[in-house]
Amino acid sequence: MKLIVGLGNPGAKYENTRHNTGFQVMDEIAKELCINITQQKFQALIATTQFQGEKVMCMKPQTFMNLSGEAVGAAMRFYHLSLSDLLVIYDDKDIPVGKIRLREKGSSGGQNGVKNIIAHVGSEQWNRIRVGIGKDPTRDMVDWVLGTFSKEEAPIHHQAICLAKDAAIYSITHSFMDTMNRFNQRMK
DSSP states (O other): EEEEEEEEOOGGGGTTTTTGHHHHHHHHHHHHHHHOOOOEEEEEEEEEETOOOOOEEEEEOOOOGGGGGHHHHHHHTTTOOOOGEEEEEEEEESTTTTTTTEOOOOOOOOOOOHHHHHHTTSSSSSSEEEEEEEOTTTHHHHHTTTBOTTTTTHHHHHHHHHHHHHHHHHHHHHHHHHHHHHHHHGGG
């Protein structure tokens, strides 16, 4: 089974914020796979489906961003998943709006949700798709990530969300190395 996780914060207050980019990608994945991510389990909203013969669980942790590892770790242990079965999608302030980056491993980069996942799964060796939200050095970082995209940024960000969705779905039936080669090349 593959576990695809999008990071964000629950509640309408955070729905369209930069920090909810992972949830936004999961919503696009749900549309593509014709599922509703509404079942409550592991302190998360989940949906399980089959895609081209592969069982897939889609997850939106409901623990708030900084405790995302609680939901991810619980699902990994319950289903005895290996780290190679895990794909996490989240926002990254160090990547420009409209860009994505795929990696097989890495540090948290200061992203507290990622830091918590690393703590709960005991490793940095898992697949990730980082979606750029950019940064503004004149603004407080918390206000920035909990803010919304400008009218000019919104369509560019939506294109990145759709690209991240395509990469995540492609990764279900292809190696992550193949997925990185295919989708990271588009960023040149």
